[in-house]
Amino acid sequence: MIKALLSKITRKQLIIGGIVLGVLFVGFIIAFAIVYHKREALLASTITRVQTKLANDYQIDLNIGRAYFSGLATVSLENVNVTPRGREQLAGVKHASVSVKLFPLITGDVRLGQLRAYDAHIRLMKKDSLSNYDFIFQEPDSAALATDDERLTEGDDSAINMARTINRMLNNVLYKIPEDMELRNFTITYHDDSTHQRISVPKADITNGNLTSAVFLNDNKAAWQVSGKLRPGKRQLYVKVHANGQRIALPLLERKFGLKLSFDTIETRLSEVYWTNNERLHIKGEWAVKNLLIDHWRIAQEHVVVPDAHIDAEVVVGEKHIELSNSSTVTVKKLKIHPYFRYTTFPTKTYAVGVETPEMDAQDLFDAFPKGLFESLEGIRVAGRIRYKMDAFLDTSNPDSVRFNSDMEQKGFKVNAWGKANIPKINGTFVYTPYEEEQPVRDIIVGPENPDFIPLNEISSNLKNAILTTEDPSFFTHNGFVEEAIRSSIATNYKEKAFKRGGSTISMQLVKNVYLNRNKTIVRKLEEILIVWLMESTRAVSKERMFEVYLNIIEWGRNVYGITEAARYYFGKHPSDLSIGESIYLASIVPRPKSGLYSFTWSGGLKPYILPYFRYIGNIMARRGLTPSDSSGDYGFYSVSLRESLRPERPVTIDTLQLDMPPTDFDADLEQMRGLLDRIFGKDSNQTENP
Structure with a gap:
């Protein structure tokens, strides 16, 4: 077929085609040369725009001691400081260099290739009711930020196409993850009137997508190991956090909110992101934790221990809705639960919630309850099989039409011992x-x-x-x-x-x-x-x-x-x-x-x-x-x-x-x-x- 097609091309057509390709190539070289020679001016212009936007929108001063190209597509920055006006300095870095991938730039995607950062810090400060990070909680104008193809086309210009908006947000996060990174002497500190916390990362590396890092809490009082596999270009991430057999605690939560939270190991995975019919965005992932301990007087009188829990989740996003698919599964010991949630924004706001379990031994339900959760049910022994299903639907434009159904199917269910x-x-x-x-x-x-x-x-x-x-x-x-x-x-x-x-x-x-x-x-x-x-x-x-x-x-x-x-x-x-x-x-x-x-x-x-x-x-x-x-x-x-x-x-x-x-x-x-x-x-x- 290809030979037959080539045999029909005349010598004249080949010459014309060669001339066109040559012109395009020469044009590309000229454009590249112009951009190359003007890249310093373009860099300065870009920094000025960013500084102006931060100053106008968030009242933040961005100061850069020096910015220059240190490679074909690598920008180096020295003595960078971020300071909200009238507040303490928020962040700073002594030296950083960032390179972007050239080919994705053709389609407008900015993807990081390499990142080098040395002596960087983030300082979260709060005194009385004033903090240097409160700008984070300012609500942006989401309608103004949406691109034209992210808007609905059904008459409401202010309505956002949720699938394309979330896809853009996801890309903005993933594409900013470098496949190669070298981070040295990075610290995060939090300080208010009663609490001081410090997290230090002496070294963190990403080499060909492989993440390795050690995280120290409060001057080496605790050491966490962070590892993973990062493939942002393929929209795949895996991160694991553990402490070499020790428990990982979050003392800041306890000091601020009275919540004791600790675990042995936690893992998270973004496994797949894809479109169906170019309309629905599917996001699949997993989350697992071992020996999770939760202790707060509002949750339970005793501390609650979850020895092993695993979540497989699929989130589906359309133009006007976001949904946790009922194919998602929460697993605790032998108990499996399929949760469901759907939020729709147009033409009216609606909420749908559901929970379903497959048929199972009734004892598996009670054995799956974390220790300390239901004190009065400890020691109960049951027989038989059960299956549960619940669904509810609320249309906010007509709350009185709310639907709720709950059903527990039982086969030979009985209690052999009542427990407490x-x-x-x-x-x-x-x-x-x-x-x-x-x-x-x-x-x-x-x-x-x-x-x-x-x-x-x-x-x-x-x-x-x-x-x-x-x-x-x-x-x-x-x-x-x-x-x-x-x-x-x-x-x-x-x-x-x-x-x-x-x-x-x-x-x-x-x-x-x-x-x-x-x-x-x-x-x-x-x-x-x-x-x-x-x-x-x-x-x-x-x-x-x-x-x-x-x-x-x-x-x-x-x-x-x-x-x-x-x-x-x-x-x-x-x-x-x-x-x-x-x-x-x-x-x-x-x-x-x-x-x-x-x-x-x-x-x-x-x-x-x-x-x-x-x-x-x-x-x-x-x-x-x-x-x-x-x-x-x-x-x-x-x-x-x-x-x-x-x-x-x-x-x-x-x-x-x-x-x-x-x-x-x-x-x-x-x-x-x-x-x-x-x-x-x-x-x-x-x-x-x-x-």
């Missing part, structure tokens, strides 16, 4: 200790031995139905969790931009009170969820017994615990005699029991602000057949009368405004409850709210 939690203990008499401000109040015997303990069948049905309606309407039918309550919680918390609603069931409240300590740590909620699942899925405790214990231990006022104490304290009654009005009132103060007395006037009646609550809850109970319909619509509101000895003194003048003022934003709390109960029961309950 001993969930079945509440089937008999036990001692419950309530806490106030992390201090024990008193011991309460939960059982017939306590004269204030009352069996479930002796408690007024008015009280039981009111509590179930307000706290957990589907308690006797759910498996410990109510997905509708979780969906409502997500929607409310997003709209409020704060944690306003938790979505706890009676099962979860019982577990929190009886089985868990009062340490407010992040993992306690996860521990609560696990114990609820164990209690409900194994039927270790009946629903009736759970509800009975719950009503006998929950707080209803200052040092008032259990329904017997509450009925006697507020109304001088036995729990079996509580009216519908008294029951709705007691249900209303469960979320904030210490504010209960504020609801009453000096005459013993309830303040007007609570009347809409009575009407709303009463109407729902009537619709469900839990109480007779009240034609007046007040459901016993006006018959509730506080015990006389608890009533405040009669004021000299009656301030009607104070009668209408709740202790907190009661209307907002009521609206949150409406949101959940309306989703469960429908909105017909509002139709008869006002008689």
